[in-house]
Amino acid sequence: MRNWFTAQELAGLPGLPGTARNIKAMAARERWEGQGRLGSKAIEYRFAALPEETQAALIAASVNESQPAQVAEPELNTAERDTISASHLTEDQRSVMTARLAFVREVERMSKTISQQRAIDTLVSLAKADQLSPYLKERAQRANDRKTGDRTLSERTLKRWLSDYRKQGEAGLAPARRQKDLSLPSWSASFLACYQRPTKPSVEAAYAEFALKHPAERPSIHVVRRFLNKLSAEARERGRRTPQELKALQPFKRRLTKNLFPCDVFTADGHKFDAEVLNPRTGKPYRPETTTVLDVATRKAVGISIGEAESTIGVMDALRDAVQHGMFAMFYVDNGSGFANDTVREVVDRLGGEMTHALPYNSQARGLIERAHQTIWVNAAKKLTSYIGADMDKHAGTKVHRISRKQLRETGSTRLIPTFAEFMAGVEYEIETYNNSPHRGLAKIRDPLTGKLRHMSPNEAWDAARAEGWEPMVAPAEVLTDLMRPQVIRPTRRGEVTWAGENYFLDALRDFHGQEIRLAYDVRDASRVWVRTLEGEFVGEALLDGNASDYMPKAMLEKAYEKRENGQMKRALDKLETLTGKRVEMIAPTTAPSAQLNAEQLAEAQRFAQLAAPKAPTFEIPADPIGKYQLWKQLDSRVKGGELLSPEEAQWHDRWPKHSDYTSMQRMFAHAEQARA
Structure with a gap:
């Protein structure tokens, strides 16, 4: 709202002539207060000297020409900033407050030229005549905060908004809203005693028990449901969940690993495999216990061990595999029996590291290794027909169990359950796949093939650390073997x-x-x-058994067997003579046919001789992978010694090294020889 106007700007307004020349004549005649415009020869006239009709037109024009930005983002002085506290308001209250503030700012702007009363009267008259600008017209509807159709402005309302703003700042313009009643009703403790139980009863079941025990103070079930909806999830589920499960609803601290280097922290945990495998020792189905050692900085699986249950031996085996990549500074594990024992602690101390145990019932603190179990072992188990996880179809799992047991009873083998060699080959594949797959817990890089951003894989993170100058500290093999x-x-x-x-x-x-x-x-x-x-x-x-030997030499046993056999035969002959009263002679066997036999007797004797004759040895392949590998090593040593193999032996000797069992067995025996060396 300006206070000075030139004759050109006033021409044609209500109460004034239509030309600037006539306005100048009128101003000279009525002696309007005027002054020269800065930087121009034009004469401008004071707003208060103009006719009232003209003033009203100028005020209305200034209201409609006001910019929303000037109202929405006003300049506040220090006192105003101190009084504003609207952070606790809802979005609805904030919207009404902003609309009312627009009219407060408009009155303050107009009051610089005219009186506050006249500014208020002008806004009220423009609102009643529906001549407000679109910006103010929209805010007039929100500022009234009414559900009825009558949402016009009044002098009393505008003055109340001005007074509230000057007393309490912009927060004083917010409408009051009815707050939720957060007080606990008298019956709440009695109802929650029936509802907050580990059995997790439904609202209806808990309400029925509550109504039976407290008939005098029984509210309706709808009141009970509204009360439960007011509670937070943590307060509502307390008692229905254990403290460990309740942590899933509570705030937590996120651990950052970006400042760690590889081998700074190793974490390990055991996991019961969710699928059945044929036990290499018994041939029966069982669920292997896997122990995984993970490098926290790179998420790389550096060591694994397969056993029948979580034990010290499994932990030591996995730790032996892990320290071949580098010596760790901290070993972060749980309080399981395989970790919390003197044997593991002694080895960790001898390696120069420190073992730290997580708090009991706090598996969330070891989320890295728990997530690795899902990625590696659970996904691997779901690829097998013998999967028995919780999400396996019940009828399909029962069918697989019944058919596999029947095949094991009848044939001693089944294709529904993998052998241990097949399982180990799959384990190596899963570990290699995991270490080479992008991990969302690692930093992003640009893929050299696709050019797109993606997360690094554990192996890439390990190599990136080495490229920056980090090198693992690895002990010599003989020292490491002795330490482990x-x-x-x-x-x-x-x-x-x-x-x-x-x-x-x-x-x-x-x-x-x-x-x-x-x-x-x-x-x-x-x-x-x-x-x-x-x-x-x-x-x-x-x-x-370095000092053990056979209880009796083998030659002496053979002589004893022969003597016992001859004695038994002599006693049998004596018994026959006693029973028959005739002499019985034992004729020594001969290979020559008797001349007294007829043709039919001779043919029968020859047939019997053929059946009794020892058969030529046949080439038999063992059923288990370990036996196959040992047989192949024997054949291979015979070939290297210049001995000729039978056609069956030569064919199998050439083909079996191409099977996956050969690779697994070769690696397993190589590890055993290295450990023995």
Whole structure:
């Protein structure tokens, strides 16, 4: 709203002539207050000197020409900023407050030229005549905050808005809203005692029990439902869930790993495989126990172990596999029996690391390894027909179980359940696939093939750390093997030491009869143990049953068998003579046919001789992969020695190395030889 206008701007307005020349004459005649416009020769006249009809037209024009931006983002002084506190308002209250603030700012703007009363009267008259600008017309409907059709402005309303704004700031313009009643009714404790139980009763069941116990203070079930809806999910589910499950509804702290380097932290955990595999020892179906060691910084699976249950041996085996990639600084595990024991802690201490246990019932803190179980083991189990997870179809799982057991009883094998060799080949594939797949917990890179952004894979994150100058600290193989052998203190007697139900013998132990020694064992090789004194001096290797031999020599047993057989035959002849009263003679067998036999008797004798004759040995292939590998090694040594194989043996010797079982068995025996070395 301006305060000065030139004759050209006033020409044609209500109450004034239509030309600038006549307006100048009228101004001279009525002696209007005027002044020269800065930078121009034009004369401009004061707003207060103009006729009232002209002033009203100028005020109405200024209201309709006001810019929304000037009203929506006003300049506030310090006092106004201190009084504004609208952060607690709802979106509906904020919308009404903003609409009312637009009219407050419009009155303040007009009051710079005219009086506040006249500005209010002008806005009221324009609103009644429906001549407000579209911007103010829309806000007039919201500012009234009424559901009726009558939403015009009034002088009293505008003055009330001005007063509220000057007292409380813009928050004073917000309409009051009825707040939710958050007070607890008197019957709430009694109802929640019936509702908040681990059995998770329904609202209807809990209400029925509550109504039976407290008939006097019984509200309707609809009131009960509205009360439950007011509670937060955590407050509503307390008592219906254990503290561990309740954590899924509570805030949490997110752990960042971007500042870690590889091998800074290893985390490990066991997982019962969700599919059946044929046990290589018994041939019966079982669920293997997998132990996985994960590098936290890169999410790389650095070590695995397969066993029948979570145990110290499985943990040691997985840790042996992991430290071949690098020595860790911290080993973060749970409180399971396979981890919380002196054997594992001793090895970790000897490696120079630190083992930290997670809090009980706090599996969320180890979300990295739990997520890896889902990605690696659960997805791998779902690829097998023998999957028995919770989401497996019940009828399909029952059918597979029934058919596989029937095949095992009748034939000793089944294709519905994978063999251990097939399982191990699949494990290697799944681990390799996981380590080479993008992981959303790692940083993004641009794919060199597609040019698109994607997350790095664990192997790429490992290589990226090495490219930046990081190198893993790896101990020599012989030192690492010695460190990974757990040690126990056992007594020795007459050169023998007992461990894990087996007897080991070392002649050098004769000097330690009745004393205690330090025994180191290998979790992968039970054929020997390593003996040291309590001071750590190496004594030697004690072999399994190293002092054992056959109870009697084999030649003596064969003589005893022959003597017993002859005695039994002589006693049988004596018994026949006693029963018949005739002499019985034993005729020695001969290969020459008797001349006294007729043609029919001779043919029968020849047929019997053919059946009784020893058959030529046939080439038989073992059913288990370990037996196949050992048979192939025997055939291979015969070939290398220059011996000729039969056609069946030669054909199988050439074809079996192309099978996946050969690769798995070769790798397994190679690991065993390395551990034994």
